[in-house]
Amino acid sequence: MEKRIYFFDTTLRDGEQTPGVSFNLDEKVEIALRLENLGIDIIEAGFANASPGDAEAIRAVAKAVSGPMVVSLARTNKDDIDAVINTLGDIDNTGIHIFIATSPIHRERKLGMTKEQVLEKAVESVSYAAKHFKHIEFSCEDATRTELEFLSKVAEKVVEAGATVLNFPDTVGYTTPEEYTKLFQYVLENTKGIEKVRLSCHCHDDLGMALSNSIAAIQAGAVQVEGCINGIGERAGNVALEEVAALLETRKDYFNIQTGIKLKEIAKTSKLISRLTGIAIPPNKAVIGGNAFSHSSGIHQDGVIKDKATYEIMTPESIGFNETKLVLGKLSGRNALKKRYDELGYSVNETQLKEIFKKYKELADRKKDIFDEDIIALLETQPKNTVPSSFTFNDFSLQILNHNQYRAFVNIIGAENTDIEGIGDGNGPIDAIYKGIDSALGLELELIDYKINSISKGKDSIGEVFVKVRNNDKMVSGRAINVDIIVASANAYIDAINRLKVANVKTLI
Numbered sequence: 001m002e003k004r005i006y007f008f009d010t011t012l013r014d015g016e017q018t019p020g021v022s023f024n025l026d027e028k029v030e031i032a033l034r035l036e037n038l039g040i041d042i043i044e045a046g047f048a049n050a051s052p053g054d055a056e057a058i059r060a061v062a063k064a065v066s067g068p069m070v071v072s073l074a075r076t077n078k079d080d081i082d083a084v085i086n087t088l089g090d091i092d093n094t095g096i097h098i099f100i101a102t103s104p105i106h107r108e109r110k111l112g113m114t115k116e117q118v119l120e121k122a123v124e125s126v127s128y129a130a131k132h133f134k135h136i137e138f139s140c141e142d143a144t145r146t147e148l149e150f151l152s153k154v155a156e157k158v159v160e161a162g163a164t165v166l167n168f169p170d171t172v173g174y175t176t177p178e179e180y181t182k183l184f185q186y187v188l189e190n191t192k193g194i195e196k197v198r199l200s201c202h203c204h205d206d207l208g209m210a211l212s213n214s215i216a217a218i219q220a221g222a223v224q225v226e227g228c229i230n231g232i233g234e235r236a237g238n239v240a241l242e243e244v245a246a247l248l249e250t251r252k253d254y255f256n257i258q259t260g261i262k263l264k265e266i267a268k269t270s271k272l273i274s275r276l277t278g279i280a281i282p283p284n285k286a287v288i289g290g291n292a293f294s295h296s297s298g299i300h301q302d303g304v305i306k307d308k309a310t311y312e313i314m315t316p317e318s319i320g321f322n323e324t325k326l327v328l329g330k331l332s333g334r335n336a337l338k339k340r341y342d343e344l345g346y347s348v349n350e351t352q353l354k355e356i357f358k359k360y361k362e363l364a365d366r367k368k369d370i371f372d373e374d375i376i377a378l379l380e381t382q383p384k385n386t387v388p389s390s391f392t393f394n395d396f397s398l399q400i401l402n403h404n405q406y407r408a409f410v411n412i413i414g415a416e417n418t419d420i421e422g423i424g425d426g427n428g429p430i431d432a433i434y435k436g437i438d439s440a441l442g443l444e445l446e447l448i449d450y451k452i453n454s455i456s457k458g459k460d461s462i463g464e465v466f467v468k469v470r471n472n473d474k475m476v477s478g479r480a481i482n483v484d485i486i487v488a489s490a491n492a493y494i495d496a497i498n499r500l501k502v503a504n505v506k507t508l509i
């Protein structure tokens with residue numbers, strides 16, 4: 001039979017323990033409403049006794065949402081519990097989450113308590129809270145470093161006292177799936193009354209094990225999973241709830257587990273948390289990262305073009321993202337390039353594609369990001385759009401003579417592959433190169449206009465150079481693109497010369 005798992009979101013409590021993160025009342029309400037849309041079952045809205053402002057925000061959250069239950073955290077002391085009673089006691093569908101650490105290190109070094117004192121505090125506080133709340137979650141903080149026998153004893157006594165949910169947190173992200181499984185199995189087998197309560201897991205990600213450990217707990221008997229959106233939380237954070245939800249849905253064939261989560265709401269929720277915390281989502285983050293549905297290598301892109309399922313185990317749309325992205329780069333292949341041209345509305349035939357693809361690879365070797373403008377520029381400088389070239393700019397070197405004075409050595413390939421050399425001195429590199437080209441070809445052209453644009457974005461953007469030159473009474477334009485603006489400038493000049501030749505063949509040959 002399909003098992004139902006409850007999602008307990010602590011973005012507003014443990015998530016707020018992320019260094020540098022603090023939510024105000026309006027932000028907590030905005031997040032809570034989003035969590036409600038996501039289908040979260042229980043929202044831990046804060047720690048009522050932490051500050052009057054937090055108590056006010058928790059109350060506002062409880063009043064704002066109607067679906068999820070809202071709880072507040074409390075230590076095992078009367079002040080903390082009273083703060084929760086005052087904050088939530090008169091609002092329906094609310095509860096309390098009480099905790100005390102049970103492990104030897106925490107008992108001895110932090111609390112300065114014996115096992116008996118910890119047990120007494122736990123029972124006393126749950127009994128007191130039970131007079132005010134029907135829903136009482138009790139957490140044995142640092143459960144995974146606690147003696148199993150003692151853990152089971154605390155669990156049994158708090159259930160007797162009125163706890164309705166028992167949580168065994170891996171507070172410091174220390175456990176392993178096998179150990180965590182054994183913990184759940186042990187308490188299930190050795191704790192009287194445990195069948196009456198809901199078991200919960202709460203995993204931190206100090207060793208990157210939060211997801212594996214949460215899943216192990218679910219398989220071992222936990223029916224509630226606690227975590228935060230985007231995996232925020234104290235230190236390395238909590239398990240990312242969107243990962244748990246996406247995993248259980250994507251591998252329903254394996255887990256056969258049902259949740260109330262609407263996966264389509266994940267993208268929106270994750271973006272909101274990122275915006276309000278100021279914590280950017282790493283591009284390679286599972287499920288929500290910018291690259292989670294991007295494909296960059298030719299073989300993968302080809303597979304995805306043919307059938308997305310070759311490289312996508314869930315669709316971007318199912319998580320609330322727009323679409324699969326094929327990112328053009330150095331490792332892309334012809335099929336992805338052709339698809340992008342199709343999407344941009346350019347029809348490119350096989351011969352053109354073959355020619356453009358060579359240039360594309362050369363460009364991609366020199367440039368990190370390839371933008372649409374880049375590939376459009378590659379297409380638009382194809383031979384069909386330009387004059388047949390007689391001269392090709394081949395190579396150059398530059399010498400700095402002194403301040404602002406340059407000498408250019410240029411090499412041009414002429415008809416029948418002849419090498420033509422020229423030297424020019426100028427006030428800048430381009431002036432020198434243009435004079436070098438003039439000297440190589442025996443010309444003295446007048447440069448009427450020179451313009452340079454950046455075709456796309458970034459420091460390594462392609463430069464697009466336009467020139468206008470005059471030879472006697474003939475005026476022509478030239479254009480060229482290149483990531484190296486000196487090369488683009490030289491090619492634009494040569495392009496103009498080639499057009500001049502078309503216009504006035506005799507004068508130039």
Ligand SMILES: CC(=O)SCCNC(=O)CCNC(=O)[C@H](O)C(C)(C)COP(=O)(O)OP(=O)(O)OC[C@H]1O[C@@H](n2cnc3c(N)ncnc32)[C@H](O)[C@@H]1OP(=O)(O)O
Pocket residue numbers: 014017047049050051074075076077099100101110111141171234
């Ligand atoms: C595992 C977790 O994530 S637990 C949640 C952690 N979250 C937070 O701490 C955020 C909110 N906390 C706060 O605003 C403050 O720490 C407060 C208001 C709760 C307490 O502040 P203070 O009274 O100044 O105490 P302080 O934080 O310095 O120390 C914590 C005290 O609580 C005690 N304590 C810790 N856990 C518990 C517990 N579960 N039950 C009872 N006492 C506890 C500590 O032993 C320490 O007691 P001491 O002052 O006698 O040494």
Ligand SMILES: CC(C)C(=O)C(=O)O
Pocket residue numbers: 014073099139140141142167169170171172202204
């Ligand atoms: C209060 C408990 C559940 C906690 O946050 C932890 O142990 O990490």
